[in-house]
Amino acid sequence: MSPRGDSAGDERLAVYYTVDTEVWWARGSHDGRSGFADEFRRWFHGATPRGDYGVPFQMRLLSEHGLKGVFFVEPLFAAVVGSDPLEEMVECILEAGHDVQLHAHVEWLRHIDHPVAVPGTGPHIRSFGLADQKRLLGEATRLLTEAGAPHPTAFRAGNFGADDTTLAALAQLDIGVDSSLDRCYLDDDCRISGGAAIRQPRTIGETLEVPVSAFVDYPGHLRPVHLNACGFGEVRHALQEADRLNHPTFVMVSHSFELLNVRQDRPDRVVLGRFEKLCRFLADHEDRFRTADFREPVPGTESSSPDVDEIVGQWRHTTARVAGQAWSRVAYR
Template sequence: MLDVFFTVDVEVWCGGWDDIDSKFPDAFQRYIYGTTSRGSYGLPYQLHQLREHGLTGVFFVEPLFSTRFGLDPLTEIVGLVQEHGNEVQLHLHTEWVDESRQSLLDSVTGKKQFLRYFSLEEQTTLIKAGARLIEEAGGPCVKAFRAGSFGFNRDTLRALARNHIAFDSSYNASMFGPDSGISPGVPLVEPVEFEGIYEYPMTVFHSSARSLRHVQLTACSYREMEGLLWQALRSDRRAFVILSHNFELLNGSMTRPDDIVVSRFRKLCAFLDRHRDCFRVRGFDGLIPSLACTQPAPLVSPVWKTGLRILEQGIRRGFD
């Protein structure tokens, strides 16, 4: 049986950094609830679909925005996720550090986009602050972490160990993973232990262009995801980590549902429900790590599925 992690990075953005206090209420409604003239397709829709199929998602919630706008919106997010029986874990976007009304780091006066740009001591402080905010918002003691935009490094794992957070899912071999200082020269695609932390990397695959691509709801067709799941099962992989976001079921301008991505999500949930004898959709709570002795090659998706995905993506852009 293959452990499948359906992970959702939960974030709120204001479309820039000017006048964010007046923009935030609308941004919160748009990003979290995804209200359109055809219904709401944000976080509650995702949670409902998962519950309808008896699946558990891992929601990596970004809490630093609450140091600017107060704890109530974060409490609302954490409550929604927990109400539907899903996991709340920690996600950090460090762009919020210099916007905070609290003193997170005395030395920061401008934007630093990625956690990896901070020292070990600074990362330790920010992760501690984020975990505390999750708990203050009614969430659990954090057990897993993902850096914003996968922008982590080896110091991040050391900072997690200092904060007693056992699991990380920041490694992405298609983005910042290879130069993170973890496993140099050997891309990670299976769970391993580094610095006392269990790393569960993003699942990546080769498309027809041979470039690596991570498995994300907006970036892969349903046929690709289904085929990759079967391939991972047949090759005795230990984990399959899928990425989504709370706003991914909306089009780029967030004015209507993205029907193709909504269909992918519904089909994926139905597939995982139907084949629960093969795929165990789970979170990090109570997880006993199953670690790889060696790192296999990334999965491969056939050319014809890549072609169909390119066609789908073109159709999506045409309706944006």
């Protein structure tokens, strides 16, 4: 049996289109110009004077193409601003039929009156010991489920800032999957031990690690498959290679605000174009690719699964991305 077959015998490559869904706001940081409601509209709804390109828009496009997404929702902000916006996020995603899972940015601790853990010095949950990580993840889970989400089965740390202790804390909270391993951030933000060798789902302790996909874009350099970091040609090639090399999973990363140029308050036409092309490509090739989520078992987790080869990109796709980015800086000023 191939390593990728799921419990129903589906041998197509399982593509996880994951969207880290988060809002940002610091009380008093906007000189009174912008309250939380405006920031919520920006970071979640993707509101710009030229239309909305946030989570509802992204879900609509996914659904129109018969695709599903995994939305890693950050709930700690609700301890600062109240639960209504979090409830709106959860309801919106569940109603559209997509998957709500857990994300956490410990940066919010600084703004909470009585946090469950003393704020650390950095933006990573791995800065905390096991007891505090468990308390933090437990609190984030409580906020998310009280806002209407089912108990999460998967987690991604803010800034990919997880370590082995995070995985142990997740196991104690009955959250079986972690997707914080991004090999391009190892030894910096991400400190999951042995991570450099993990290219496919692997059990670490009692937690299943499902790593973010990456490819070699030039010798000795890995590029993560983030929507804002790769051209469509690079993503398409990586998908085709993952399929050819029999990878069991392909994990992409995006954000609730990914299709926006936040600083210029407008949609980012380059990233928007990539997303539209990706949706069309996956829909047109549903015989080879299926979008998956963490409500179902992750394929390729049998211990006997052989390791998989690294995906190697093609120069022409990388060159095309660099040229396209340079052009967009001129054309879309």
